Each structure stands twice: as structure tokens, then as C-alpha cells.
Amino acid sequence: MDNNNSLRSSMMTKISFLNIIAFLLLFPFFVWAQVDRVGSARFPDHPRILLLKGEEASINKTVSADKTWGQLNQAILTECDAMLALAPLERIKIGRRLLSTSREGLRRIFYLAFAYRMTHQEKYLKRAEQELLAVSAFSDWNPTHFLDVAEMTMAVSIGYDWLYNDLSAQSRSAIREAILKKGIEPSLDTKFNSWLTVTNNWNQVCNAGIAYGAMAIYEDQPELAKRIINRSIESIVLPMGDYSPNGAYPEGYSYWGYGTSFNVMFISALDKLFGTDFGLSQKPGFLNSAGYMENMTGPTGDAFNYSDSGLTGELQPAMFWFANKLKDPSLLWEERRYLTNPAETKRQVKDRLLPATLLWSNGISMNAIRAPKSTMWVGSGTTPVAMMRTSWTDPAAIYVGFKGGSPGTNHAHMDAGSFVMDADGVRWAMDFGMQSYETLESKGVDLWNKTQNSQRWQVFRYNNYVHNTLTINDSLQRVAGKSEITSSSNTPLFMNATTDLTAVYKGSVAKAKRGIAIMNKDYVVVRDELETLPTATTVRWTMLTSATVTVNGNKAELTKDGKKLTLLVQEPATIVLKTWSTDPPHEYDAPNPGTMRVGFDVTVPANAKTALTVLLIPEKAAKKIATNVQPLDQWPH
Missing domain, CATH: 1.50.10.100 (Chondroitin AC/alginate lyase)
Structure with a gap:
């Protein structure tokens, strides 16, 4: 009798255990x-x-x-x-x-x-x-x-x-x-x-x-x-x-x-x-x-x-x-x-x-598809972006894609403030985009850890050093920070968008703002406005390109596919441009042939305000440049 009770008790325990397992297995299903x-819908x-x-x-x-x-x-x-x-x-x-x-x-x-x-x-x-x-x-x-x-x-x-x-x-x-x-x-x-x-x-x-x-x-x-x-x-x-x-x-x-x-x-x-x-x-x-x-x-x-x-x-x-x-x-x-x-x-x-x-x-017939009317699109939310162009039908049109956002977003890089630019059928300012996950995972890279000091941010293509944005005090952007698109305008002769980058450079500067505009449908302006902390600050401005770059003081001539683009640093006027290699620093990084970074370094005094203004000028607009660029708070929006 005791053996039967023990057997029955053991069986009941197993049944209860199985019921618990079944419930746990299906718990998310019930949630x-x-x-x-769907109800009683007939399929x-x-x-x-x-x-x-x-x-x-x-x-x-x-x-x-x-x-x-x-x-x-x-x-x-x-x-x-x-x-x-x-x-x-x-x-x-x-x-x-x-x-x-x-x-x-x-x-x-x-x-x-x-x-x-x-x-x-x-x-x-x-x-x-x-x-x-x-x-x-x-x-x-x-x-x-x-x-x-x-x-x-x-x-x-x-x-x-x-x-x-x-x-x-x-x-x-x-x-x-x-x-x-x-x-x-x-x-x-x-x-x-x-x-x-x-x-x-x-x-x-x-x-x-x-x-x-x-x-x-x-x-x-x-x-x-x-x-x-x-x-x-x-x-x-x-x-x-x-x-x-x-x-x-x-x-x-x-x-x-x-x-x-x-x-x-x-x-x-x-x-x-x-x-x-x-x-x-x-x-x-x-x-x-x-x-x-x-x-x-x-x-x-x-x-x-x-x-x-x-x-x-x-x-x-x-x-x-x-x-x-x-x-x-x-x-x-x-x-x-x-x-x-x-x-x-x-x-x-x-x-x-x-x-x-x-x-x-x-x-729908292909003939019924017409070009969009608007040449600018701006979106907020988790990853704010602005895209602007001078034409939908001209293959030589100027196009700029500009983003805010946060490195902490799924699949994100440290690229807040970065941009791409097309003109004359050439992508002048580029982004490497992704590296194959398997090439990194197979070499033991901790790719999906997004904490500030994780190995993810040592991958060359993922950090701000190789994106078309700023690097301040040779530091990484802040994973916890986020930059919003703070204003925009689709005014045809001054399409622009601005973003506040202060949060992604927290601890390095007091304020950081960037604006990008297409001026008079002729050329692109990239303007940064910074306020420093009570210490001197080093700032690097970088643009990644697949063009051939020839530097001459505060100007650089970019050539590709028989086309030319001038990169001109308008302020500070004493800037001397330079180039940097895109050779991968680690064995696990992907190769980046045919590319380089062009830009400049500047030291900003403590407790100072400064502006960095860079023009990207297609060849046909070389004689159409405005003498000065207004502060960001005066840009139309």
C-alpha cells in the first residue's frame, strides 16, 4: 500500500511538473x-x-x-x-x-x-x-x-x-x-x-x-x-x-x-x-x-x-x-x-x-508614375533624418542625406551628425555602411554589446572616426546620447536642416550644433557651432570619400569619374586640410580600398565659442559662392 501511494505521489509530482513546464513553455503565447x-472568421x-x-x-x-x-x-x-x-x-x-x-x-x-x-x-x-x-x-x-x-x-x-x-x-x-x-x-x-x-x-x-x-x-x-x-x-x-x-x-x-x-x-x-x-x-x-x-x-x-x-x-x-x-x-x-x-x-x-x-x-502603368513634388523629406523619432535634393529628374542633381539619432539604436553606428552627398552623378561624401557580421563574429568580436566601452566601437567602420561627423578630444560619441533634428526648411534656395549634437558629445563640449544646407541649388554648406568647457578642446572634422583628393591649404580638389568637387573651409580661414588613411587598424576589420578621409584638426580655447564652415562645391558652381554663411539660428526654418 505504501509503495502504491509512493508511486501515485511520484506520478502526480511528474504530472504537476510537466504541467508547469507546459505553462512556462506557452507563457509568452498566452501573453x-x-x-x-480573428474570432470565428472563416478561412x-x-x-x-x-x-x-x-x-x-x-x-x-x-x-x-x-x-x-x-x-x-x-x-x-x-x-x-x-x-x-x-x-x-x-x-x-x-x-x-x-x-x-x-x-x-x-x-x-x-x-x-x-x-x-x-x-x-x-x-x-x-x-x-x-x-x-x-x-x-x-x-x-x-x-x-x-x-x-x-x-x-x-x-x-x-x-x-x-x-x-x-x-x-x-x-x-x-x-x-x-x-x-x-x-x-x-x-x-x-x-x-x-x-x-x-x-x-x-x-x-x-x-x-x-x-x-x-x-x-x-x-x-x-x-x-x-x-x-x-x-x-x-x-x-x-x-x-x-x-x-x-x-x-x-x-x-x-x-x-x-x-x-x-x-x-x-x-x-x-x-x-x-x-x-x-x-x-x-x-x-x-x-x-x-x-x-x-x-x-x-x-x-x-x-x-x-x-x-x-x-x-x-x-x-x-x-x-x-x-x-x-x-x-x-x-x-x-x-x-x-x-x-x-x-x-x-x-x-x-x-x-x-x-x-x-x-x-x-x-499600374509605368507611364502613370510621376516624379514626386517635394524635394525634401524630414523625419523625427528614434533616428531623425533629413534628405534634400535639387531635382528628381536631373541625374546630376545635388543630394544630401543627413542624420541625427543615437549609437544606442539597434544596428546603429557612431554616426550622429553624419551625411552623404551626391552631385554630378558622383557620391562625394560617402559612408562605408555595414561590415559582414560573420567576418567579425567568426573572429571573436563582441559585436552586439553596445555599452560605451565595448569592442563594437573599436570596429573601424562603426565608430565616429571614419564617419562624416566630428570627433572631439579624440573620443567616441556617447552611446547614451541622442541628437534631434531641431529645425528644417524646404525653401528652394536654402534647403536646410540642423541638429543638436550636444548629448552625443557630453563631457567633451558644452554645446555642439550642426547644420547642412543646399545653397541656391548650387553647392552644399556644412556648418558646426561649438561652445567649449573650461578646458581647451581639440576637434576633428572628417569626410570620407572614394574620390582622389589633392590638398592645398584650406582647399581640397576631389576628382572622380572625370568630375570635380572643391572642398573649401571658409572658417576658420587659417585651417590647413589634410588626409588620413582608411587602412583597417585591426585584423578583423574589412579592407577599404580606394577610399580616404579628408578634413582638419582645430584646437578651440577654453570657454570659447567657435564655428566651422565647410563648402562642398561642384565644378559648375565654382563662381557662385556666397561670401559668408549666417549663424545657424538665422537659417530659415
Whole structure:
């Protein structure tokens, strides 16, 4: 009897322990599923994600009516034909990531499923099914780096849903099991789902990917599917809060292309399923971010690549969704440039979300896309920015991208006050942007520690020494500081913006302000105004460039691609310009061939006020220079 009681007690203890474990495992799930938005909504039959049955007809109409759309559609089909000969993907990690495999999985499956729906050619179905089964057979989708799981879940869910009626029962079973076991279930585990509570791109990508899994297998897991979708709706509002108040995306160009695109993939799928996005698209600033993104590319085609961004501008499928939502075709001016340039096609077909461009095209003709009216865009929020240009249609136009913000923001560098500049089809003032994470992580760099004295800020491309900003007393910018855009004006002959940099130089100066202006549509002014503490202060003014630089006193001549730009220090007039190498100081730093820094050092006395005024003058404006530049508080705003 005692043995039975002991056994029963032991069993009850195990059951209670398992119940506790189950609760802890699902705790975040319940936290994020408190509001039942989906309710008793009836899901459409397959295909139900993004493109319902029969909606291919509208895409075919668009493709037939416009040559450019026809060429894009053909480029996707041609790329699918090239995929037919490829071996199925294998579970190959690079460092801690499976992400490149997941992204290629999304590209292949999205493209092939799209091609089959558009053409009904069996070869695309069979190749997609082969890929779906291959990745479904992986041991896992690498939940320790959950972006990998999210992108693979989206890939497999689109393929499963779009090809559902033509897949064999055996294939459907294997794929459905993978979505559940390798996608959805790991998202319930607290070891893997910290992304539910963050405010960056991880939240957007992971919620979108896992929600696609729920949408795909709804018939088999209806309650779980609804709870997952509810959870995603509740959680994704966290990063969407960072678009407030007016659309500046805190993580920069490339991460807008990542986080916002997956956010739109999620919203668009909700709309298609339920006829509503449950108010997500109306979150403050979200729709305004289309204007931010459009203005983030200069006339050279290079992006304003601050923080961990790439340099080259890219087609952004999500912009077509925004243009439709806002009924503003001018938002597609940059996208039109990419679509109508045949040389861009090879790059476009590497974009895993490219088919969504046709899904969101809404039949718009390239001829209906007109240049934007405004030549300036200013945004506040987590990372304040200002972008200004002299023209949208002149390839030689002057363009300036200027930022405030904080090094403490996700993916940020110590680049508050930095800027880029294009003129005459050349990027004169540049930014290195990101260095591949794997090249740093594999060498043991503590890359994601953002404390003031962390190794992150020793990476050459990440600190203020190599950005187009100030370095004061040879010190790093303050991680805890933030600079705001304090004023701006789109006056055509004096477009300008100013920022207060005092907080990012706390302890080094009493005040620091910077203003940048395009004067008379001819040249650029960069003006800094400083107030020092009761000690003498050394200030370094730096501009990074890929041009050839010849220094002559307070002037430097920059030449590149047969064009010239003069850098003139107007005050202090006694300045002697110099150049510095961009050779990497550490073994882990990326090489920086063909670049240099140009600028000057100045010592400012204790308790003094001083101004630094630099002009960047394209060759054709050499004789149009004003004799003096007004103090910042007199600039129009």
C-alpha cells in the first residue's frame, strides 16, 4: 500500500511538473494571445495566402498591358527555368546562421510556386515540390537564430498553400508536419521567442513568418492557428511603434527593406484572409515611411547607407503596396527606375520577395508614375533624418542625406551628425555602411554589446572616426546620447536642416550644433557651432570619400569619374586640410580600398565659442559662392 501511494505521489509530482513546464513553455503565447481579433472568421480554401484562387487573371492582365511588367514576369519565369537544374537545398550553416539557406529557400519556392500559378506548367510544380520536401526533411530550421526559422516557415507555407491542390497527399503531410514541428512549435518555446517583445526587425520578420505557417495549416490546427495569428497582431505593434511620428525607420535603408517588407507581407496576408488588417497599417507613421524610403536613394542610385546598411539602392516590392494603399503613384519613382532599366534585372531576380511586386502592382502603368513634388523629406523619432535634393529628374542633381539619432539604436553606428552627398552623378561624401557580421563574429568580436566601452566601437567602420561627423578630444560619441533634428526648411534656395549634437558629445563640449544646407541649388554648406568647457578642446572634422583628393591649404580638389568637387573651409580661414588613411587598424576589420578621409584638426580655447564652415562645391558652381554663411539660428526654418 505504501509503495502504491509512493508511486501515485511520484506520478502526480511528474504530472504537476510537466504541467508547469507546459505553462512556462506557452507563457509568452498566452501573453500575446489575450485579444481574440480573428474570432470565428472563416478561412478561405487554399490558396489563401496573398493571392486567392483565380486572382492570377488580374496579374496576367497587368503583364499583358505593360511591357515593363511583362519583362519582369518573364524574368521570374526565366529564373525559375534556371532553378530546374539546381540541386535541392541542403542544411548548411554559416557560423551560427542558416539564414542564407532559408532566404534561398524562400526565393526558390516563392518563384516556382508563382510560376506554376501563372503558367500551370508541371515542371515548376515538380521542382517546387522537390524543394519543399528537401527543406521539410531538415533536422530543424535553426531555432537558435530564429530569423532562419521565420523565413523558412514563410517559404514552405507559401509553397504548401499555393500548390496545395496539386501536391500529393504524402507530400502535403510531410510539409504540413514540418511547418508545425519546425516552424510553429519552436515559436512557443521561451528559449527561442524573445523576438516577441523586441522593437526591431526580428519581431516583424519572425511574426510574419510564423503567422504564414498558421495561415497555411489552419484546417489541421484551427485553434492553434488563430492563436498564433492573434499573437502576431498583438506583438508586431511593438516595432511598428518606432515608425512614429512620421515614418523615419530607425534601422536605416537595408533594414527598412527587411523589417518593413515582412511587416507588409503580414498585413497584406491579413487583408486577403479577413478583409481587414485590424488597424495595423494605420499605426502612426507606418504609411509615411514610404516617403522616407523613397527619399533614401540619391541620384547616383546609391542609398543613404547609415548604420548597418548596404550601399546599393534596390527595388523594394513593398513600395507598390504602399503606393496602392496611399493612392500615390509618385512613391514609385525610384522603383520605376529599377524596373525600366534592363541592367537591373539580374539583381532583381536575387530578391526573394520579387513576385510580390506583381501581386501588389494593381495594374499600374509605368507611364502613370510621376516624379514626386517635394524635394525634401524630414523625419523625427528614434533616428531623425533629413534628405534634400535639387531635382528628381536631373541625374546630376545635388543630394544630401543627413542624420541625427543615437549609437544606442539597434544596428546603429557612431554616426550622429553624419551625411552623404551626391552631385554630378558622383557620391562625394560617402559612408562605408555595414561590415559582414560573420567576418567579425567568426573572429571573436563582441559585436552586439553596445555599452560605451565595448569592442563594437573599436570596429573601424562603426565608430565616429571614419564617419562624416566630428570627433572631439579624440573620443567616441556617447552611446547614451541622442541628437534631434531641431529645425528644417524646404525653401528652394536654402534647403536646410540642423541638429543638436550636444548629448552625443557630453563631457567633451558644452554645446555642439550642426547644420547642412543646399545653397541656391548650387553647392552644399556644412556648418558646426561649438561652445567649449573650461578646458581647451581639440576637434576633428572628417569626410570620407572614394574620390582622389589633392590638398592645398584650406582647399581640397576631389576628382572622380572625370568630375570635380572643391572642398573649401571658409572658417576658420587659417585651417590647413589634410588626409588620413582608411587602412583597417585591426585584423578583423574589412579592407577599404580606394577610399580616404579628408578634413582638419582645430584646437578651440577654453570657454570659447567657435564655428566651422565647410563648402562642398561642384565644378559648375565654382563662381557662385556666397561670401559668408549666417549663424545657424538665422537659417530659415
